[in-house]
Amino acid sequence: MGFFKQKNNQQVQEKVIREDKMPPHRSTASLEKNIRYIQEELKNSTDLKVRLLPGNKQALLYLDDITDPDKMQRYIFTPLREMDGDIQKIKDREESDDLNKAVSALLEGKSVYIIEGNATCYFFNVQQNVTRAIMEPMNEKVIKGSHDGFNEDIKQNINLIRRRIQHRSLTIKKQTVGDYTESEIALVYVEGIVNPGVVKELETRVKNISSDALLSAGAFSEYIEDRTYSIFPQFLSTERPDKTVSQLMEGRIAILFANNPTCLIAPVTFYAFYQSPDDYNTRWLVATYIRLIRLFSFILAITLPSFYIAVVGFHYEVIPEELISPVLGAIRDIAYPPIVEAVLMVIVIELIRESGIRLPSPIGSTIGIVGGLVIGDAIVTAGLVSNLMVIVIALTSLASFVVPSNEMSDSLRILTFPLIILSSVLGFIGITFGLLMVLIHLCRMESLGLSYFTPIQFRDLKDTVIRVPQFLMKRRPEQLESPRPYKSNELSDKHGKK
Amino acid sequence: MAKSNTKQKITLSQLAYIFIQSQIGVDILNLSTVLHREAGADGWIALLIGGVISIFFVLMILHISKCYPGEGLFEILQSTFGKVLGALVGFGYYVYFLVVAIYLLTSYGELINQWLLPETPVLVLYALLVISALYTISGGLTLIAKVFTFFAIILFIISALFLFGFVDAKFIYLLPMGQASFSEYVEGVRVTIYSLSSYVLLLLFIPYTEGSIKQKTRTLVGAHLLVISFYLYTVIVSFAHFGTDQIDHVSQPVLYMLRTADSVIITRIDIFVLAMWTVFAMTAFAAYLYAAERAFAKVPKQKKKMLNVYSASVIVLGVAYWGGLNEENIRSIIDFQDKITEAFTIYIPLLLFVLSFMRRKDKQKGTAQ
Incomplete structure (x- = not known):
């Protein structure tokens, strides 16, 4: 500025x-x-x-x-x-x-x-209403559960929410933003569950937006988020009414936009980006298993390339004896140092992804085949990149797409770069310092003044890393400081007691 | 943006984790060798005795904190010793904290240079450690509490990895017991108390913790017992693994122990442990740097306060670099630290403890009249 x-x-x-x-x-x-x-x-x-x-x-x-x-x-x-x-x-x-x-x-x-x-x-x-039919959002499909999604009409979106929460404390506050566009936004929350301080904070932030136009939900979030310079998303965006409602019932605030199917949810924690409506619709053991897979994929997505580079460049000793000769054989004839290989491969994957996005799906799959099979195979035979690096980078990008939230997956893919550089300079120590900085940064972050990344404590574990059965999740998340900390009127339930 | 530090509060469990993390520095990797040199095979008994004694120190600190409610270390010094003398002793503590920070930094640099990155300039390692510590401190007490709590999980991972040491362990190495002389025990106990000496830092954290003094006592004693048992665990594992003949000649017995351990998926667990140990080095270092920062707590402007921390960390970096140049320098740093540690961790807390009783009498008189 x-x-x-x-x-x-x-x-x-x-x-x-x-x-x-x-x-x-x-x-x-x-x-x-x-x-x-x-x-x-x-x-x-x-x-x-x-x-x-x-x-x-x-x-x-x-x-x-x-x-x-x-x-x-x-x-x-x-x-x-x-x-x-x-x-x-x-x-x-x-x-x-x-x-x-x-x-x-x-x-x-x-x-x-x-x-x-x-x-x-x-x-x-005599206004003419132009609306799209209610459809399932393209990028948030679920296997089981409701298949409706928000569309561009804010009234219909509110309708979808009101139908799900039939209580008088569901509050909808409409405001307009943008001096030219006068785009309508609606803050939706459940009075009595939401933390009133947070609502006040959000309202003042929205009031302070001064702009000619409000073009998208993403731009809106940049006006009101806590840390604009962070690479992590601070608002959960969704097009699913069921997800929105479950977040409302936890005590969060939903922001709906006119002419935009995206709904932003705040305040959020880091873990919210790893939850999917599917988790609450399957057996809790299955859901836990999938959550753990997602956690593993998070670790994989940001550390695998740097780990490989550190091992190859600094710590051969880590590889078990039987594997050393295949690994060395694979990388011996490659002209470039591992970091160049890694960056090259990451860029190739990004190219395939970016070129496939806007193409119609028949051509998109062709791109996938050309990119994945042809380039992947040829690049190894040409001796530019080693076999192992192709495996590593392919696994990494797979892992980064496991995240249910699109924004978080983008952030993760960017995060690999600094770690790759650190690990190629300092090996494992570099990775440790990189992760240390990322975690400290996450701990520093806030979402609407509430902490974004709480350390994992036993009570928070229940709906973050794992998912326990519903009767054990009696409390709303600690982070929100909700005036109604329990999820039901019956506090003396036999099951939920500590 | 930045909230004032005085209003930040931490919870009891966060206090416990801060205490644990600041206790476990780089020293512990080497502790078994040092203890064995001092007290032979009875080193672990000396550790146990030292641990029990240090519990009394923790209780003492708690008592001091109780007598000066809401006051941190530097305020307590002011109100006990008066303005001039208090400032002097406070400055002494500032120097002490910096010296410990320097010691932690140099020993970390040495460790990594020895084990992992022999060709990396040590200044790079120092700088990375200082940067991450500064990043932690600049978020204030709540961020420190969060970060320390988060990384506590590493303690459990490492404890689990140490189990590999039991594979080749022979517990007969711990025998015979009671062979060391009294003076050897005293030396062992002294070493133990020194390595557990971050209880002094507690004076900076207790007043900002929520909860009654009884809860705090319970939490801190529990945390302290956890630390002692971790110490005892590592020492016993390495004693049992190496035996009397070898352990004197191994510099980081715990790491050597893991080096030979054979797991199926990866070999050389020591490298992973060492990488994870960076976190402990960082947290312990950050705790002492934060303690040094608190010396300027009365400075009203946040910016100026951070400036003090930056200058302190430049001093730390400079001295650590000078120390890393040759053996002699590092020796003199360690000697200096040894000299002042006794005063700042044993005598001054004892003095404060005694004086706090007198203060209490004053107060009682005051209320009676």
């Missing part, structure tokens, strides 16, 4: 006034003047339609592309005919004598009815 400070010739730009904060502009009794004002305010946009009604004494204004002609017929013209042209008899209308309000209403998809000789404008809601 402070790299290029310009103190003297700082540019001055006009302040943009948000639509809901426009000063009122009284309408006049003249139909023509009113219409001209609105047209000028909307910069003579072509999609503003002015429909003069017979007699040229009344006019209906609307933005063509965001209004629904059917609704207009149903809510305005048909009743108008029935009421003999008296607009004031029609129900379901708003009225105002502020022309700026009329402009805002037009932008929202309402139509404005103006009458000559009358300073009042009448608004009718």
Whole structure:
């Protein structure tokens, strides 16, 4: 921020006034003047339609592309005919004598009815709703469990949540962000379970966002997260209503966005990125097994390449005797040092991944075959990379994709680089220092002022590294400092006692 | 951003882990050899006696802390010895903590240079250790507590790995008992108490812990017993593994013991243990560096406080580097440490202990009138 400070010739730009904060502009009794004002305010946009009604004494204004002609017929013209042209008899209308309000209403998809000789404008809601059907999110599929997902319509998303929590303490606070875009966001939480201090903190942070546009959930999280410079994600993003609801019931806050299917959840812990709705839908032993596999994959994903480099470069002694000659045989004829091999291979994998993402799936699988089989085989035969390194890097990238959360998997893949460099300089000691720094960093981090990475204690183990049966998980996570620490009214359950 | 340190509180279990982690430094790898040199095959008995005595020191520290509620070491020194003398003794403690930090740093550098990275400049290792310690300290007491708690798991992993030492162990090496003379026992006990001497640091952590003094006593004595049993475990394993003839000539018996151990998946467990030991070296070092930082706790500005820590760590780095240049320098550092350790870990705490009784009488008088 402070790299290029310009103190003297700082540019001055006009302040943009948000639509809901426009000063009122009284309408006049003249139909023509009113219409001209609105047209000028909307910069003579072509999609503003002015429909003069017979007699040229009344006019209906609307933005063509965001209004629904059917609704207009149903809510305005048909009743108008029935009421003999008296607009004031029609129900379901708003009225105002502020022309700026009329402009805002037009932008929202309402139509404005103006009458000559009358300073009042009448608004009718004839908005056209464009929604996608409810589908299962592409990147968060589950085997068992509900298959619905959020879509771009915030109302429908709230609907999906409300249907799952039918209680009066489910609170929804809507706000708008962005001076131009006025994007609607909704903070959703369950009053009485959520920590009120955290809600307050989040609300002040949201209020302090000053920006012309709010474009995505990711950008939004960068405005309000605790540590922008960290490589770890600090908001859990999901498109699944069931996941959102389970997090709400733990005492977290969900942030929904208009025109965006992503829902952000805060405050989170590091472990939340390793949990999947599937875990709660299978036998607890199976879920525990899968959780442990995920933990193992986490360790594998960040340390395996550096471990291999350290072993090959510094600590041959670690390899059992029988394996030494195959390992040495594999790397003897390679021209490059292991670190170059590793970086090369990692880049190849990233290329395959990145090129496959945006392609339609038939071509995507071709890329996979070309990349994986052809390059993988040829690169070894050409003597650029050793067999073992291909195995190591392939395993690493597999492990990094085990993480249920996409953002966390990206972070992990970046984390391998510093560890590779450290291990090629200092061997195991380098890896230790690298992991030490990562873990200290994780311990330092906070999510909305609550700790992000709590050391594993016995009580926290129950729903993090392993998953115990439901009746043993009687407490909400310690981290949240919830005003309702237990998950049920029955505190004296025989099972849950320590 | 940075919260003031005084308001941060730690829990009882965090206190226990801080205590454990600051006790286990690099020394313990070498402890069995040193004990054997001092007290022969009875070294482990000396360790046991020393451990029991050190429990009294822990209780003493707890009593001192009870008499000065809410005050850390440096504040206690001020209110006991008065302003000038208190500042002087406080500065003494500052120097002592730095010297211990230097000692930890040099011994870690030496260890790694000897075992793993003979060609790496030792300054690089020092710098890495200092950086990670500084990163820990700069987060304040709560971060230290969290980090130390997290890494406690390594203690259990390493304890499990030491089981390999029992494969070739002959417990007959521990016999005959009671052969050492009284003065040899005293030497052994002295060595033990020195290596368990981070109980002094407790004065800095107890006042910021939640819980009653009774709970704290229970926690700390438990943690201390855990540390002693870990010490005893390593010493007995290495005694039983090597026997009287060999152990005097091995510098890190625990590591040598694992070097020969044969596991199926990997060979040379010692390398892994050594890599993990880096964590212990870091935590113990960070604890002492933090203690030195607390000397400036009264400095109101956070920035200036960190500046003091940075300058302290530069001093530590400089002296450690100088110490690493040749044998003579390192000898003089260790000698200096030996000299002042006795004063700061035994005599001054004893003095504080005695004075705390007088203070209590004063208080009682004050309330009676």
